[in-house]
Amino acid sequence: MLSTLAARVSGCLRCGPMPSSSAARSLCFSTFNHAQRKSLLQVGKKILTQPVRNVTVIDTKRASAKLGRSTWKDLRAIFKLAGPYKGRIMLGISFLGISSTVFLLTPRTLGKLIDEFDDTKRQETGKEDATLLMARYFKDHPVALAGVLLLGAAAIAARVYCMHTAGQLIINDLRKKVFESVLKQDMKFFDKNKVGEIVSRLSTDALIVGYSVSMNLSDGARALVTCLGSGSLMVYTSPALCKVMFFVIPIMVGTFAVFGRLQRKYTLEMQDAVAAANQVATERLSSVKTVRMLVAEPKERAAYGSKIQDIWDISKKEGFAKGLMFGSFQFTGYMALSTILFYGSTLISKGLLTYGELSSFCLYAVLSAASLSNISGFFVEIMKGLGASARLFELRDQQAVIPLEGGKKKENVESEIKFENVTFAYPERDRLFSNISFQVPAGKITAVVGPSGSGKSTIASLMLRLYDPDTGRITIDGTDLKEMDPSVWRRNIGTVGQEPVLFSTSIRENIVYGAEHPEQVTEAQIVEAAKQSNSWEFLRGFPDGLDTMVGEHGSTLSGGQKQRVAIARALVTNPRILILDEATSALDATSEYLVRVALNRLLENSQQTVLIIAHRLSTIKHADQIIVIDQGTVVEKGSFDELMKIDEGVFKKLVEKQTIGWNGEA
Numbered sequence: 152m153l154s155t156l157a158a159r160v161s162g163c164l165r166c167g168p169m170p171s172s173s174a175a176r177s178l179c180f181s182t183f184n185h186a187q188r189k190s191l192l193q194v195g196k197k198i199l200t201q202p203v204r205n206v207t208v209i210d211t212k213r214a215s216a217k218l219g220r221s222t223w224k225d226l227r228a229i230f231k232l233a234g235p236y237k238g239r240i241m242l243g244i245s246f247l248g249i250s251s252t253v254f255l256l257t258p259r260t261l262g263k264l265i266d267e268f269d270d271t272k273r274q275e276t277g278k279e280d281a282t283l284l285m286a287r288y289f290k291d292h293p294v295a296l297a298g299v300l301l302l303g304a305a306a307i308a309a310r311v312y313c314m315h316t317a318g319q320l321i322i323n324d325l326r327k328k329v330f331e332s333v334l335k336q337d338m339k340f341f342d343k344n345k346v347g348e349i350v351s352r353l354s355t356d357a358l359i360v361g362y363s364v365s366m367n368l369s370d371g372a373r374a375l376v377t378c379l380g381s382g383s384l385m386v387y388t389s390p391a392l393c394k395v396m397f398f399v400i401p402i403m404v405g406t407f408a409v410f411g412r413l414q415r416k417y418t419l420e421m422q423d424a425v426a427a428a429n430q431v432a433t434e435r436l437s438s439v440k441t442v443r444m445l446v447a448e449p450k451e452r453a454a455y456g457s458k459i460q461d462i463w464d465i466s467k468k469e470g471f472a473k474g475l476m477f478g479s480f481q482f483t484g485y486m487a488l489s490t491i492l493f494y495g496s497t498l499i500s501k502g503l504l505t506y507g508e509l510s511s512f513c514l515y516a517v518l519s520a521a522s523l524s525n526i527s528g529f530f531v532e533i534m535k536g537l538g539a540s541a542r543l544f545e546l547r548d549q550q551a552v553i554p555l556e557g558g559k560k561k562e563n564v565e566s567e568i569k570f571e572n573v574t575f576a577y578p579e580r581d582r583l584f585s586n587i588s589f590q591v592p593a594g595k596i597t598a599v600v601g602p603s604g605s606g607k608s609t610i611a612s613l614m615l616r617l618y619d620p621d622t623g624r625i626t627i628d629g630t631d632l633k634e635m636d637p638s639v640w641r642r643n644i645g646t647v648g649q650e651p652v653l654f655s656t657s658i659r660e661n662i663v664y665g666a667e668h669p670e671q672v673t674e675a676q677i678v679e680a681a682k683q684s685n686s687w688e689f690l691r692g693f694p695d696g697l698d699t700m701v702g703e704h705g706s707t708l709s710g711g712q713k714q715r716v717a718i719a720r721a722l723v724t725n726p727r728i729l730i731l732d733e734a735t736s737a738l739d740a741t742s743e744y745l746v747r748v749a750l751n752r753l754l755e756n757s758q759q760t761v762l763i764i765a766h767r768l769s770t771i772k773h774a775d776q777i778i779v780i781d782q783g784t785v786v787e788k789g790s791f792d793e794l795m796k797i798d799e800g801v802f803k804k805l806v807e808k809q810t811i812g813w814n815g816e817a
C-alpha cells in the first residue's frame with residue numbers, strides 16, 4: 152500500500168521530465184483521476200510552503216559524467232531496443248503512408264474548388280487538370296470525400312495503436328531486463344545504490360526511453376513525411392512563393408539545434424532530481440512508523456520539499472528554453488505566412504497565381520511549419536531518451552561479482568564448514584576480520600558471540616555467500632564456497648534474520664516463500680512449521696488463519712508474531728543448515744519468551760548444522776561450540792563451561808556484564 156502510494160507520488164514526478172506530446176503525457180497521467188491529481192498538487196503545495204528545517208540531504212551519487220558522454224553508439228543502442236518489434240513498427244509506419252497521402256492531397260484537391268469560381272483562369276489554360284476533376288467529384292459526392300477522410304483517420308488510428316503497443320512492449324522488455332539485472336547484483340551493489348532511485352529508473356526512465364523509440368519515432372516519421380510532402384507540393388504549387396522559405400528554414404533549424412542540446416542537459420539533470428525525490432519518498436514512506444514515532448514529519452516534509460524544489464528549478468529552466476523555442480517558431484511562422492500572403496497577392500494580381508493555389512500553398516506552409524516543429528519535438532524526445540537510457544543501460548549491463556547460479560551443486564555439509572584465514576572489509580570501511588579461522592562442525596550447534604558490531608551477522612552473510620572474503624576462503628567439506636552453485640547452497644540453508652522481513656501477502660505465502668516449489672508444500676508441512684515455530688496458536692485465532700494478509704513488511708503482526716512466522720518460513724522446507732541471527736533483543740518479555748521457546752524446541756531436537764548468533768549469552772548453554780570474536784579476530788573457542796573457566800576471558804566478561812545488567816534492570 153505504501154509502496155503504491157510512493158509509486159503514485161513518483162508517478163506524479165514523472166510529469167516533470169515527461170515526453171512533451173499529449174499521447175505520452177496521457178500515458179503518464181493515466182493512473183490518476185482528476186481529484187487525485189488535484190489533491191497531490193495540494194500536497195505538493197503544502198510541502199513547499201512548510202518552513203525548511205534541518206533538511207536531510209540524501210546523496211544520490213550520480214554518474215553524471217558518464218551520462219554526459221552518451222554518443223551515437225548510445226543512439227544505436229536505444230534503437231536496438233525496438234528490434235524485436237520492428238514488424239509492428241513497420242506496419243505502423245506503412246499506415247502512416249496511407250494517412251499522409253490522404254491528408255496531404257486534401258488541401259490541394261479542395262483548393263482547386265476555389266478556382267472553380269475563377270472563370271478567367273479556366274479560359275486561359277483551356278483545360279481542367281485531374282485534381283480539379285477529383286475536387287468536382289468530391290463536391291458532387293460528399294460521401295466519397297467522407298469515405299476517403301475516414302480511411303485516412305482509420306490509418307491514423309491503426310498507426311497510433313501499432314506504435315503505442317510497440318512502445319509499451321519496449322518499455323516492458325527494458326523494465327524486465329533492468330529488474331532482472333538488478334536482482335542478480337550482489338550485496339555490495341545494494342550497499343552502494345539506493346532502492347528508491349533504482350525504482351525511479353525503472354518507472355520513469357524506462358517510460359521515456361520506450362516512448363522515444365516508438366510513438367516518438369512514429370510522430371517523427373509522420374512529421375518528416377508531412378514536411379517533405381508539403382514542401383514538395385509547395386514547390387509544385389508555386390516555385391516563386393517558395394523563395395520565402397529559404398529565409399525561414401535556417402532560422403528554425405538553428406533554433407532546434409540549440410534547444411536540442413539544452414534539452415538533453417536538462418533531461419539529465421531532471422532524471423537525477425526525480426530519482427533523488429523518489430528515493431526520499433520510498434524510504435520515508437516505507438518507514439512511516441519510525442517517522443511518526445520520532446515526530447519527524449516536518450523534517451521529512453522539508454526533505455521531500457527540497458527535492459521537489461530541485462525539480463522545480465530545473466523545470467523552470469526547461470520551460471524557459473521551451474518557451475523561447477516555441478516563441479521563435481511562432482514568430483518565424485507568422486512572418487513567413489504574412490510574407491506568403493503579401494507576395495502571393497502580388498503574384499495573383501500579375502496573373503501568375505490563382506486564389507486556389509495561394510490557399511493550397513498557405514495550407515501546405517502551415518502543415519510544413521507544424522511538421523518542422525514536430526521534427527524538433529522528435530529530436531528533443533530522442534535526446535531525452537538518450538539521457539534516460541544511459542543509467543538504465545548501466546544497470547542492465549552491470550555484471551554481478553557473485554553469480555546467482557553456476558558451480559558445484561553441493562546441498563549439504565557432511566563434515567564441516569571452515570573459515571580459513573578469512574579477511575574481510577565492507578566497501579569503504581575499515582577491515583572487519585583479519586585472518587579469522589574456525590570450523591562449524593556438521594550436525595552440531597555453533598554459537599557466535601562477541602560485542603555489538605564485532606561482525607557476528609557478517610559471519611552469517613559470508614556463509615550465505617552474500618559477500619566474498621577479500622582473502623582466505625570458506626570451504627564446505629574442503630570445497631571452496633566460491634566453486635559452489637550459490638542458489639543450491641542457499642536453498643539448503645534456513646535463515647532467520649535479526650529483523651524478520653515479511654512480504655505484503657498472506658501468512659501462507661510468506662511461510663512457503665523460500666521453497667523451491669512453493670506449490671508442492673503441503674498444508675500439513677505448513678501447519679507443522681507453524682507449530683514448531685510457536686505460531687500456530689495465534690494463527691488459528693485469526694479469522695482467515697493462514698490466509699491472513701500481513702500488510703507491508705508484515706506491519707499488521709506484532710514483532711514476536713513476525714519473528715515466529717519467519718522461523719516457520721525457515722523450517723518449512725526442513726533445511727539441513729540453519730542460521731539464526733538471534734532476534735529477540737528487540738522484543739518485549741512475552742514475545743521474547745514465545746520466540747525463545749520456539750527456538751529452544753527447535754535446537755533441542757535439531758539434527759541440523761546450526762549457526763546461532765547469540766546476544767543473550769545465557770541461552771547458548773546447549774551449544775556444542777561457542778566462537779568468540781572481538782576486534783576482527785577469533786579470541787576464544789570452546790563450550791560454555793570451558794569458556795567460563797578462562798579467567799579474564801572475553802566470554803566470561805560478556806556473560807558477567809549481561810548478568811549484572813539484568814540484575815541491575817531487575
Ligand SMILES: Nc1ncnc2c1ncn2[C@@H]1O[C@H](COP(=O)(O)OP(=O)(O)OP(=O)(O)O)[C@@H](O)[C@H]1O
Nearest residue numbers: 342577578580583602603604605606607608609610
Ligand atoms: N552493509 C554494510 N556496509 C558497511 N558496513 C557494514 C555493513 N553491514 C555491517 N557493517 C558494519 O560492519 C560491522 C559489523 O556488523 P555486524 O552486523 O556483522 O555486527 P554484529 O556483531 O552482528 O552486531 P550486533 O551484535 O550489533 O548485531 C559494524 O561496524 C557495521 O557497522
